[in-house]
Amino acid sequence: MPENDAAFTSHSPSQGVLVVTPDVDIDMSRSPELRTILRQAIDSGTKKLIVDLAKVEYMDSSGLATLVEVMRQAKGHKADLVLAALHEKVRAIFEIARLDQFFTIVDSLDEAL
């Protein structure tokens, strides 16, 4: 798994916990990379996967689709997926798609840890 691709960084604050931090818009051009990183994290045994979205100012439905897919995968592995620090504009798309209740969404990374 690419731990320090410029677009996506990740770190493990404690055993079984992984924080993935995208630093790009999550659109059709980027969502495949995010999908690969998150799916690999779950497959490799991460029990709590946190996606820190503080630096993401835009996400489209391909990003949502990625997160839905990973959420389902996490449930199958009895792992948790938490989305942290959504920008107002990103939260708006979750609300349009009525997925704001489907995910665990918290206001900050600290709250997620």
Next chain:
Amino acid sequence: MSEPAPHIRLELVSNPVYLSGARELINAVAKRVGFDDIACSKIALAVDEALCNIIRHGYDRATDKPIWISIWPLAQGEDHRPAGGLKLVIEDEARQVTPEQMRGRELEDIKPGGLGVHIIKEVMDEVIYEQRPSLGMRLTLIKRTPNSDDPATVADTAAQRPKPPN
């Protein structure tokens, strides 16, 4: 009566790396028309979703096919400033479908994918899918600013519409 020429016309190829550029243009234009930041972002999102659908479903992810975005303000204020909202027309040369086929899935059926059409219809005031006369599809999106009272009418510039690409 022919449609007036668009105030902005963008041509791009069906490569997802250019989506961000299209979004930034739409965002900037919407801001000049008077939409707030969230509305600008949503309009850009709707256009992005439309482009993604063309790339993914119309062109089967080919990255070298043409897409055109034409933009008109719905009205012109003082000093010819755009006002009232935006009309955007997105055209392609992709496989034609009937407008009835352009519907999103039920939101209660949570699964990856299928959200693009729903998002477009949630964001925009009017969404019209049509087949182009010979090839491809034409999507018309209209969004009015909150203080716009009248139904959408494109500003009449008395200019001829350019010959559509075929």
